[in-house]
Amino acid sequence: MRKYLNLQMAIFIIISVLGVSISFYYMHKELDYIDLLSQAMESLRARTELKTEIEALTRVSTLDRKEEALSLISRMEDSLKVCTGCHGKGHHSSVAEIKNVILDLKDRSFGSAQYYKTLERLVSLYEEASQRGDMLINKRIARAEALSLTLWEIFSAILLGLLFVLVLFSLYLNRRAKRHMEGILEAVTALTEEEDLPDALFQDEFRKIGDAFKNLQQELRIKEEKLRNWADNWQLTFDTVEEMIALSDLEGRILMYNRAFRDRFGDSLEGQDIDELIGRHFPDNRKSLIRECIRTEKTHKEEIGNSEQTIEISIYPLKNREGKTVGGIWIGHDITVQKELEQRALHSEKMVALGELVAGIAHEINNPLSVVVGYSEMLYSDSALPRQYQRRLEKVYQSALRASNIIKVLLEFSRKKPARLIPCDINEQINRTLGIMEYEIRADGIELNKELSSERLILADPIQIGQIFVNLIKNAHDAVIENGSTKEIHIKTFHDRDYVYAQVADTGGGISKKHLHRIFEPFYTTKDVGVGTGLGLSITYSIVKAHGGDIEVENNNRGGATFKLRFPQYREEVREDIDES
Amino acid sequence: MKRAIVIDDDTDVREVLSMYLEMMGFSVDTLRGGRLGIEKIKECEYDYIFCDLKMPDMKGDEVLRELERVDKGLISRFILVTGAMIDEKTEGFFHSKGVRILKKPFTLNDIESILH
Numbered sequence: 001m002r003k004y005l006n007l008q009m010a011i012f013i014i015i016s017v018l019g020v021s022i023s024f025y026y027m028h029k030e031l032d033y034i035d036l037l038s039q040a041m042e043s044l045r046a047r048t049e050l051k052t053e054i055e056a057l058t059r060v061s062t063l064d065r066k067e068e069a070l071s072l073i074s075r076m077e078d079s080l081k082v083c084t085g086c087h088g089k090g091h092h093s094s095v096a097e098i099k100n101v102i103l104d105l106k107d108r109s110f111g112s113a114q115y116y117k118t119l120e121r122l123v124s125l126y127e128e129a130s131q132r133g134d135m136l137i138n139k140r141i142a143r144a145e146a147l148s149l150t151l152w153e154i155f156s157a158i159l160l161g162l163l164f165v166l167v168l169f170s171l172y173l174n175r176r177a178k179r180h181m182e183g184i185l186e187a188v189t190a191l192t193e194e195e196d197l198p199d200a201l202f203q204d205e206f207r208k209i210g211d212a213f214k215n216l217q218q219e220l221r222i223k224e225e226k227l228r229n230w231a232d233n234w235q236l237t238f239d240t241v242e243e244m245i246a247l248s249d250l251e252g253r254i255l256m257y258n259r260a261f262r263d264r265f266g267d268s269l270e271g272q273d274i275d276e277l278i279g280r281h282f283p284d285n286r287k288s289l290i291r292e293c294i295r296t297e298k299t300h301k302e303e304i305g306n307s308e309q310t311i312e313i314s315i316y317p318l319k320n321r322e323g324k325t326v327g328g329i330w331i332g333h334d335i336t337v338q339k340e341l342e343q344r345a346l347h348s349e350k351m352v353a354l355g356e357l358v359a360g361i362a363h364e365i366n367n368p369l370s371v372v373v374g375y376s377e378m379l380y381s382d383s384a385l386p387r388q389y390q391r392r393l394e395k396v397y398q399s400a401l402r403a404s405n406i407i408k409v410l411l412e413f414s415r416k417k418p419a420r421l422i423p424c425d426i427n428e429q430i431n432r433t434l435g436i437m438e439y440e441i442r443a444d445g446i447e448l449n450k451e452l453s454s455e456r457l458i459l460a461d462p463i464q465i466g467q468i469f470v471n472l473i474k475n476a477h478d479a480v481i482e483n484g485s486t487k488e489i490h491i492k493t494f495h496d497r498d499y500v501y502a503q504v505a506d507t508g509g510g511i512s513k514k515h516l517h518r519i520f521e522p523f524y525t526t527k528d529v530g531v532g533t534g535l536g537l538s539i540t541y542s543i544v545k546a547h548g549g550d551i552e553v554e555n556n557n558r559g560g561a562t563f564k565l566r567f568p569q570y571r572e573e574v575r576e577d578i579d580e581s
Numbered sequence: 582m583k584r585a586i587v588i589d590d591d592t593d594v595r596e597v598l599s600m601y602l603e604m605m606g607f608s609v610d611t612l613r614g615g616r617l618g619i620e621k622i623k624e625c626e627y628d629y630i631f632c633d634l635k636m637p638d639m640k641g642d643e644v645l646r647e648l649e650r651v652d653k654g655l656i657s658r659f660i661l662v663t664g665a666m667i668d669e670k671t672e673g674f675f676h677s678k679g680v681r682i683l684k685k686p687f688t689l690n691d692i693e694s695i696l697h
Contacts, residue, residue, distance in 0.1 A: 364664075365664070367664055370597060375597060
């Protein structure tokens with residue numbers, strides 16, 4: 001467009017220059033013609049004047065009017081000056097001759113024969129010069145006519161003049177068009193670069209274009225704003241969801257991912273192989289999941305996990321509008337906590353089931369047990385029997401009582417609530433328990449350390465709290481006897497602002513990792529069949545939980561296990577508040 | 582001689598409890614169901630009534646209610662014998678009546694302490 005305009009302008013300039021040159025040529029020619037004509041006119045006028053004066057002189061000479069004649073002679077001299085302006089040169093001899101004759105005439109005495117003779121000569125010379133002058137004038141007119149313009153020449157001059165004006169006008173228009181075109185170009189640049197439109201775009205007849213551009217710009221701005229909002233909202237959504245999301249291409253290379261994915265797997269993941277990345281973090285799981293999904297074009301769900309985390313993943317083929325698979329979508333949902341809760345719920349369910357089971361069978365077991373206890377008691381004290389039998393029967397009696405005790409514990413355990421809650425001192429309960437067990441512990445050569453520094457009360461059923469420590473200390477005792485090279489049991493209590501803590505630590509070899517998280521499950525025992533019920537720790541667990549407390553176990557650095565308990569502290573003021581309200 | 586009656590659907594339990602009581606010098610009658618027991622109690626005077634909680638024909642608390650209708654004085658002689666866990670409602674009922682509870686399995690010591 002611009003090139004075309006430049007070419008157009010060049011052509012216009014050439015035409016203009018041509019037009020102007022021709023016009024000047026014609027004008028010059030016309031001026032020459034006018035000049036020649038005016039010279040001819042002047043010459044004619046001077047000759048006519050001279051003729052009039054000569055005729056007048058002829059008349060006055062006869063009437064004896066000397067003064068008048070002299071004045072006419074001097075006027076003739078003046079008139080002749082006009083002629084000599086052009087014809088005074090050497091080759092125009094007649095004019096010079098006339099001049100000389102006039103001078104002669106002045107010298108002759110008026111009225112003398114000489115005078116008349118000279119006058120006659122002047123008349124004859126004038127006639128002669130006049131004829132020659134006519135010829136010259138005619139010649140000159142002819143020359144002028146030759147110079148004068150034809151109709152065609154005038155027409156073409158006007159045409160060229162018009163063309164010139166046209167060229168000038170088009171040059172003006174061209175300049176304007178160029179300016180506005182530049183304005184439009186600037187406007188387009190402004191549109192793409194989000195700047196304000198140039199003022200030039202709003203002048204004269206271009207105002208409409210300017211307004212159109214303005215509307216276009218506004219519309220573009222609105223659309224861009226909408227697009228940006230839309231994109232922002234999606235990005236926000238993408239980053240807000242807790243699910244880890246990543247998109248891959250057909251080869252399984254990561255294209256983009258959200259905040260949750262970045263938080264889990266790190267930054268700068270673009271271009272990495274997603275299957276490899278997941279494989280590095282979860283080495284025990286099936287590989288190439290996303291590639292398989294892209295290949296089969298089928299949605300796939302599965303749980304992957306390591307020792308710390310479980311993730312439920314969903315993999316979808318990413319399809320374009322035509323339904324063609326162009327990549328994969330990987331979505332991971334962290335279900336670690338949920339899994340843990342499920343485990344705990346399962347544990348609670350086990351406990352509840354156990355409770356029901358125990359309640360159901362207690363009656364059935366206690367009846368035959370009553371018979372065993374009853375008869376063995378009656379018989380072992382029957383002096384009619386040999387002493388040896390009495391002793392054995394006593395063992396039957398004792399064993400039956402132990403079995404009965406287990407049933408009682410189970411029945412207690414299957415109750416949902418602690419029987420009787422009173423503020424009690426955990427140290428006192430530990431001491432009471434040790435009062436029964438300490439002798440046996442020391443008898444087995446075990447060093448028993450107490451560090452009971454808790455000074456706060458807990459709200460609890462003292463019998464059940466006692467039961468907890470019986471179980472834990474008995475466990476520690478058994479473990480140390482079985483495994484401990486050093487034989488120590490360490491019991492410790494302390495408190496902070498909110499809780500009372502108790503710990504039972506031993507040097508009995510510790511608990512293997514696979515048992516650690518199952519140790520509180522009912523009927524889970526590492527002891528030989530018949531030695532442990534598999535219930536001690538799960539009863540302990542239930543009691544602690546029923547008191548709003550917490551229990552956990554870990555291996556300590558003394559080569560044994562430490563059970564850590566925590567109970568909410570009892571506060572006098574809280575109780576008073578409740579009483580008052 | 583003091584008289585006691587043992588009501589239990591389990592023959593062996595009836596036998597062992599009656600033996601204990603006889604050792605303690607009681608004259609003991611035994612019956613295997615609540616209905617029969619109530620009829621017997623209506624006929625004879627007993628110092629102690631040992632009654633099981635879970636029996637096929639009647640529960641221990643039903644026996645007690647029936648006996649209460651016959652004679653309120655019988656409640657103080659009633660001793661509930663149970664090997665099962667008692668639900669809170671039933672336990673509350675017996676507690677409200679001041680009924681003594683003998684838990685299975687029992688020893689001579691348990692019986693003696695409950696009678697004194």
